[in-house]
Amino acid sequence: MEAHLDSTAAGSKRLIEAMRYSFFSGGKRIRPQLVYGAAKTVRDSQAKKQPTTEIMPETYVAAAVEAIHTYSLIHDDLPAMDDDDLRRGKPTCHKAFDEATAILAGDALLNLGFQILIDGIIEFGKPMVRAAQAVGVSTGIGGMVTGQMLDLLGEETEPTLEKVQLIHKNKTGALLHACVLAGGMVAEPNDEQEKALSVFGKSVGLAFQIVDDLLDLEQSTETLGKRAGKDEEQNKMTYPAVMGIDKSYELAGELTQKAEEALKVFGDSGKVLQAIAKLILRRDH
């Protein structure tokens, strides 16, 4: 990412500054962890050597998904969308810069994510093509963008479990699922392994969002690094809103268990992803 952002710094310093500001702002990097974890898991279980080069195919996928995730945060925070002033404990991009710069920095990060995927295809060929496709589907009208649209429209209607599921599946679930799948794909899993990664990715993706909903309710703005309690205020569709806090915890636990079970096909090699799943469930921000 450093290299990508430096190489074109001549164009517009302000644009690059805004991209760096949001990208290097101390995110938890959950998505890259899932990508790396999935690739390692597949290789370990097939007794393949881990690549010894500095840049592995999963490096491209990890950088791409984090760039695309960062774009989505910048755009979601805009005044016309969720109108947030605080993100990762710092002013949001449009507050630190301005709205136009934030829109363009988001656009540029989305574009950069795909450029990195295409560069990865040039470097590593076929396994990267499938991974790139999985990411692309999850971030467009088949996933993330549609999720954000449904989320905004949902603010004006009565929450139901069905609507919450549809929003969460698209808004955050699709990309998290794609991280696991695409990360695994670059290591060329067999069909059984790919299916297991898909189940794991879907379950973890949903568990992640339920925990996110619960944290928004129960944690302070300081711990979260973003404004707490805003879901309720903005009448957002959340799991606690439709099934209560206790049931939400229960469901998150069940999903984590389902995710762990899916990893059984990998035997001992599944431990890395299991650890990441625990981390996602037990985080405090």
Next chain:
Amino acid sequence: MEAHLDSTAAGSKRLIEAMRYSFFSGGKRIRPQLVYGAAKTVRDSQAKKQPTTEIMPETYVAAAVEAIHTYSLIHDDLPAMDDDDLRRGKPTCHKAFDEATAILAGDALLNLGFQILIDGIIEFGKPMVRAAQAVGVSTGIGGMVTGQMLDLLGEETEPTLEKVQLIHKNKTGALLHACVLAGGMVAEPNDEQEKALSVFGKSVGLAFQIVDDLLDLEQSTETLGKRAGKDEEQNKMTYPAVMGIDKSYELAGELTQKAEEALKVFGDSGKVLQAIAKLILRRDH
């Protein structure tokens, strides 16, 4: 595009509606014409058969660049950017829908453009990879997004020829150049042909923008389908602003000549692209 937009219509009708509204709004389709023209030119000059399948590799490139071009128009028209109410004779996307929907429809179209390029790679392999890379570089921080950022920043400073050139090269020139190059690449040109396409693309890209600047000054809002005279009002960096109307016409003419000369390596096969170049220079909107 119809198929792509229909297949996911279940997600959010409003999002798809906004994407369709802007995509199917009677644009001139100059970029797809350049893509198809370049591919045909390379094949004709190498006495290769034109593909007889319904979907050729250039179909993917053409659909992708038009989706990406449409996204850039939607975002450029936003209140935080150029704040335009009229585009192609109709209300702009954020006027017909709302700001949030317009931002997301733009995001989704940019994403879709890259999805289509990746689908093309799956279908046609290597030549499409290079084409996808050329498009990706031209629309990100190496081109279009940077151009729009410089354009916005430029409104607050004194116009100079150097600044106008830098803005135009990035904002519109880079993608037009990429259309010619990527369109040619899918037909696998030799080095001399690829160089010629690059010179043609650069010259036509710049001529296009000079003509655009002139039309903004000289045509009516009705003919343009967008508000005329707004460049001057917004203190935009334009060629007429830094070198006057007559010199701008002269330069556009010189560039078109340079573009036509570059086509000589293609012999008679260059006629298609020559016709498109003329069309770009002599348009009235």
